Amino acid sequence: MTWRGAAWRAFEAGLAAGRSVRARAAWSTSVVGGLVFLWAFVVPSLVSAQAWTPATPDVLHLGSLRGPLTAQPPEENQWHVAMSLGYFNVWHYSWHLSTLHRELGLVREPVSRGELELLEQRFPESTMHQADLEGWRADLVVARRLPRGWAVTLSVPVVSFGSPNWDAIPEDFHRAVGATTQRREVFARGQTMLYARSPRGGVALLEELEKSRLGDITLALAGSMGRWLGGEHRWVAAVQAPTGSRGTLWGSGGWDFGARVESSWVLSRGGSRLGTSVGYSRLDPEGSWLGYRRRDTWHAAACVEFPLTAATQVLLGTRWEQSPIAGFGAVSQNAGSWNAGVRRTFEDRRWVAFVLGEDAWGVMPDFSLHLAYGVALP
Numbered sequence: 001m002t003w004r005g006a007a008w009r010a011f012e013a014g015l016a017a018g019r020s021v022r023a024r025a026a027w028s029t030s031v032v033g034g035l036v037f038l039w040a041f042v043v044p045s046l047v048s049a050q051a052w053t054p055a056t057p058d059v060l061h062l063g064s065l066r067g068p069l070t071a072q073p074p075e076e077n078q079w080h081v082a083m084s085l086g087y088f089n090v091w092h093y094s095w096h097l098s099t100l101h102r103e104l105g106l107v108r109e110p111v112s113r114g115e116l117e118l119l120e121q122r123f124p125e126s127t128m129h130q131a132d133l134e135g136w137r138a139d140l141v142v143a144r145r146l147p148r149g150w151a152v153t154l155s156v157p158v159v160s161f162g163s164p165n166w167d168a169i170p171e172d173f174h175r176a177v178g179a180t181t182q183r184r185e186v187f188a189r190g191q192t193m194l195y196a197r198s199p200r201g202g203v204a205l206l207e208e209l210e211k212s213r214l215g216d217i218t219l220a221l222a223g224s225m226g227r228w229l230g231g232e233h234r235w236v237a238a239v240q241a242p243t244g245s246r247g248t249l250w251g252s253g254g255w256d257f258g259a260r261v262e263s264s265w266v267l268s269r270g271g272s273r274l275g276t277s278v279g280y281s282r283l284d285p286e287g288s289w290l291g292y293r294r295r296d297t298w299h300a301a302a303c304v305e306f307p308l309t310a311a312t313q314v315l316l317g318t319r320w321e322q323s324p325i326a327g328f329g330a331v332s333q334n335a336g337s338w339n340a341g342v343r344r345t346f347e348d349r350r351w352v353a354f355v356l357g358e359d360a361w362g363v364m365p366d367f368s369l370h371l372a373y374g375v376a377l378p
Contacts, residue, residue: 057088057137058335058364059194062159062249063216064294064324065240065256065281080143082374088365089166090133091184094330096123097130097195098183110188116195116204127198127329131363132191133209135161141374148223155218159250162210165190170366194249196290198328203290213250217243222262231265236279247288254287260299271313272306283324294324308342315341315355323362335362341370349376 244251260279303317341355
């Protein structure tokens with residue numbers, strides 16, 4: 001069977017699942033099948049690009065500097081324009097709220113502000129949190145090559161919360177494989193909420209999150225560091241402007257600065273490559289995460305790319321990063337995630353990639369989907 005035939009069968013399977021009794025989870029399957037169909041038939045070609053590990057959208061870093069997609073410069077007299085659409089589903093909690101929710105007989109009922117007030121009365125000295133979030137992050141990325149191999153990149157994000165109500169997917173998957181559902185079955189599916197509380201204060205966001213807004217825009221400059229240790233190395237310096245709403249999940253209200261080094265090695269004559277990235281961000285103390293002061297952060301990423309066919313590459317990657325919030329229990333833990341996906345390449349200066357992300361530890365999305373499309377303009 002050809003890859004086009006396999007893609008069509010995946011799409012048909014998604015449509016068939018959409019007619020099953022598990023309507024919501026099955027509809028989600030059909031959407032994933034549709035994305036595969038889009039990748040196989042509709043989206044025109046890709047351009048060969050450097051290995052790419054997408055930064056998984058998560059609630060702690062949405063308003064803090066993490067950098068553009070890549071430091072690789074376009075060819076001479078070219079622009080690179082890319083669109084990246086990422087879905088995220090975050091579920092992270094301390095035991096307090098789920099215990100109270102069950103005691104009150106509110107299983108599968110939405111969390112109310114009255115319940116949170118009762119929770120704080122019962123545990124006044126505890127550090128507690130509950131993150132039940134899903135949504136989309138769309139990035140428009142424009143890059144231009146400059147003299148001496150330098151490149152400038154502009155990244156403009158828009159973040160939306162509260163849709164498309166795919167909470168059934170991780171819950172049903174965990175149950176199907178015999179893993180713990182992590183108390184998801186206690187709460188209503190589809191509610192968007194973020195609650196964090198310590199003896200110093202707290203924040204509770206329920207219906208306020210269900211909207212779309214512009215995030216903080218990033219401008220980056222990259223240049224070559226030459227070839228050494230058998231690989232090619234580039235530096236990136238970036239600044240993130242406070243264009244999003246101050247002190248929210250969309251923006252910090254501060255000017256963030258960062259730098260990182262990206263490296264790439266050719267692993268085989270067949271085209272396999274290893275890409276790595278190590279960086280540090282200085283987060284403006286005048287900015288905040290929902291009113292909480294942030295700390296400077298580091299991150300590291302690695303991605304292996306190997307050819308599946310002459311025009312298709314498989315991407316396997318992982319990413320580690322420090323939480324920008326200090327002294328807040330589990331929210332302050334370092335986080336990690338892995339990514340796996342495909343990218344298809346042709347010769348007409350366009351490219352597309354589809355990547356699935358999964359959390360490893362820390363406050364990261366349980367799962368995320370990335371669909372990126374780009375074109376090189378002469």
